[in-house]
Amino acid sequence: MKARYIILRDSGPAARSSPQVRSFSRTASSLTIDVEELAPRDLASLAEKKIFVAPAMPMRLIAPFAAPLAVPGSDDTPPSEETEACAWGVQAVKADTSPFTGAGVTVAVLDSGIVRSLPVFDDIDVIEKDFTGEGVVDVDGHGTHCAGTIFGHDVSGTRIAVAPGVKRVLIGKVLSTEGAASDQIANAIMWAVDNGAHVISMSLGMDFPGFVKQLVEEDGYPPELATSHALEGYRTNLLLFERLASYLRVKARSTLLVAAAGNESRRDIDPRFQIAVSPPAVVEGILSVGAVGRHDDGLRVANFSNYGPKVSAPGVEIMSVALDGKLQALSGTSMAAPHVAGVAALWAEKMLKKGPLGGTQLEARVVGQTSTDEMAAGYSASDIGEGIVQAPQM
Numbered sequence: 001m002k003a004r005y006i007i008l009r010d011s012g013p014a015a016r017s018s019p020q021v022r023s024f025s026r027t028a029s030s031l032t033i034d035v036e037e038l039a040p041r042d043l044a045s046l047a048e049k050k051i052f053v054a055p056a057m058p059m060r061l062i063a064p065f066a067a068p069l070a071v072p073g074s075d076d077t078p079p080s081e082e083t084e085a086c087a088w089g090v091q092a093v094k095a096d097t098s099p100f101t102g103a104g105v106t107v108a109v110l111d112s113g114i115v116r117s118l119p120v121f122d123d124i125d126v127i128e129k130d131f132t133g134e135g136v137v138d139v140d141g142h143g144t145h146c147a148g149t150i151f152g153h154d155v156s157g158t159r160i161a162v163a164p165g166v167k168r169v170l171i172g173k174v175l176s177t178e179g180a181a182s183d184q185i186a187n188a189i190m191w192a193v194d195n196g197a198h199v200i201s202m203s204l205g206m207d208f209p210g211f212v213k214q215l216v217e218e219d220g221y222p223p224e225l226a227t228s229h230a231l232e233g234y235r236t237n238l239l240l241f242e243r244l245a246s247y248l249r250v251k252a253r254s255t256l257l258v259a260a261a262g263n264e265s266r267r268d269i270d271p272r273f274q275i276a277v278s279p280p281a282v283v284e285g286i287l288s289v290g291a292v293g294r295h296d297d298g299l300r301v302a303n304f305s306n307y308g309p310k311v312s313a314p315g316v317e318i319m320s321v322a323l324d325g326k327l328q329a330l331s332g333t334s335m336a337a338p339h340v341a342g343v344a345a346l347w348a349e350k351m352l353k354k355g356p357l358g359g360t361q362l363e364a365r366v367v368g369q370t371s372t373d374e375m376a377a378g379y380s381a382s383d384i385g386e387g388i389v390q391a392p393q394m
Contacts, residue, residue, distance in 0.1 A: 001219070004056040006183045007034040007046065008240055031247050033190055035183045052243060054236035055229075058207040058214065059180040061112060061142050062260045062278075064332030065304065086159040088294060089149070089314030089335075092374065093162060093343050098391035101165025102345035104352055107150055108192035108200040109338075110185065111143030113173035118144070120152040120160075120321045125168045129191055131184040132176035139177060141323045145330055146203055147171065148320035149338035150345070155327050160320045162342025162391070165349070170195050175204060182206070182237050185280070186244060193248060193255050198348045198357060201341035203260040203334035206279040208234055238279055245285025254357045256348075256366070257286045258341045260333035262306040274307045274383075281309070287344075287363055290384055291315025291336040298376035301383040305333055311370055312384040313339035340366065343389045350392045 009032055035056065038046075046053050086096050113136050116126050128136040138144045148155075151166035172188035174180045185204065192200050208230060215226035248255055262278035281288035290309035291302040293316025302316050315336030322328035347365045351357050370387030372379065 002037040002039045004181070004183065005036060005038045005043070006054045006056055006186055006240060007036065008032075008052040008054070008186075008243060031190070031244075033183070033186050033244075035187070052240065054182070054240040055233040056181045056183040057230075057233050057237050058210040059174070059182055059185055059204050060207045060210065061140070061175045061179075062203050062205050062263055062332060062334045064142065064145075064330040064334045065263070066330060085157075087149075087319045089318050089339050090159055090162055092299070092314045093339055093389055093391055094393065095162040095342065095346065095391040096159065098346055098393055100346040100349045100392055102151065102163030102342065102349055103165035103167070105163070105166055105198050105345045105348045106168045106170065106196050107163070107166050107341060107345055108170035108172060108195075108197035109143060109147045109150065109341075110172040110174050110188045110192065110200060110202045111146055111204070112140040112175040113138035114144045114147045114171050115323055115325075116171075118321060118325045120148055120155055120325065122153060123167070124151065126171055127169070127195060128171045128173070129188070130173045131188050132173055132180065134173070134176040136171070136173050138173070138323065140175070141328070142175070142203070142334065143171070143173070144323060145320040145328060146201065146334060146338040149318065149335065150201060150342045152321055155321055155325070158319060158327060160327070162339055163345035166345055170197055179207065179210065180204065182240065186240065189244060189248075189257070197255055198362070199341050199344045200255060200257045201338055202258065202280070203332075203337050205260070205262050205281070206234065206237060234279075238283060241280040241283045242285065245283055249285050249360055253359050255359045256344050256362045258337055258344060259286050259288055260337040261288045261290045261309040263304040263332050263334070265304055265306050267301070268303040277306050277308045287311065287340065287366065288385075289313055289333060289337040289340045291331070291333045292375075292384065292388060293317065293331070295376055299374045299388065300376050301379065302331065302333075304331075305336075305383065307382050309333075309385045311340060311367055311386050311389050312336065313343070313389050315339075340389050343391050346391045
């Protein structure tokens with residue numbers, strides 16, 4: 001029985017001569033990702049050649065939570081003056097007082113696409129690519145909301161973007177109404193790198209239960225065998241993203257990958273109900289992002305935010321643009337990751353003024369300039385990482 005596999009290797013003449021691999025490939029420098037339907041004998045042949053192979057696993061967006069926040073342009077009660085002027089997340093990362101806007105920086109958003117025709121994206125050079133077969137337009141709203149937080153224009157007089165000076169963006173639609181697969185994510189990362197992305201933002205995660213269900217219901221695996229196969233797929237996909245991130249750190253040195261930590265924790269139910277950062281954010285070489293929210297005594301980790309992120313950012317009651325062009329408030333680490341991507345764009349602008357940009361140096365600057373000053377007493381480093389990201393101020 002054949003199945004869909006991802007093949008990762010250096011693309012020398014000998015490596016590309018394999019007859020099993022003729023479908024889709026994308027190359028950044030000498031790295032090649034191929035995707036092919038393979039039988040067990042093909043896997044054995046590739047293993048003998050020490051070529052890395054992983055099954056294509058289901059991926060899903062990190063679904064946000066609707067936030068009952070009154071915003072201008074909605075039918076709710078009028079918001080406060082502070083809310084009208086600037087989204088609280090933009091202020092919390094101090095982007096509103098930064099002299100940098102992200103000018104000259106290219107940002108990629110790998111998500112559900114955007115609605116490019118919205119005024120919030122006017123005068124921005126948007127390069128789109130569909131990896132789903134569904135078309136580039138966002139039908140979910142998730143990608144549009146995330147993109148708005150990074151570089152969108154003001155909506156109803158409210159600043160929603162951390163880096164409103166970003167004018168060149170890469171929108172890779174990797175999430176359809178049916179979800180996604182890890183090969184789509186890997187290829188989208190390579191596409192973004194090939195097209196000059198300085199920062200790549202991802203608010204998605206690996207769907208282990210979905211893979212088990214697929215093997216049982218679609219492929220006829222017994223549950224025990226499906227679980228074993230899915231575990232091996234999970235392990236090899238972690239290695240896939242780890243190798244990809246490691247390669248990019250060496251070969252494509254100007255790119256920083258940012259990913260949401262996940263929303264599976266439930267601290268409101270039980271303080272012990274904490275889930276670790278989910279893939280691909282957990283991979284070394286990807287900057288994982290947790291979420292914090294406002295409280296009377298300061299910022300606190302969001303109840304849903306997975307523990308163990310490298311950094312954190314505002315992720316509760318985040319105002320950005322909806323599919324209809326109006327403001328919408330959502331909560332999730334999906335909303336926190338774009339804040340970090342935006343802050344990274346501000347740091348990238350500053351660093352580019354002094355010379356070539358390095359992805360590892362950019363990550364070091366973003367992580368090294370975090371702050372815990374606004375955190376409420378009693379916070380844990382395992383919940384928020386190094387702290388809340390901060391925009392450059394001079």
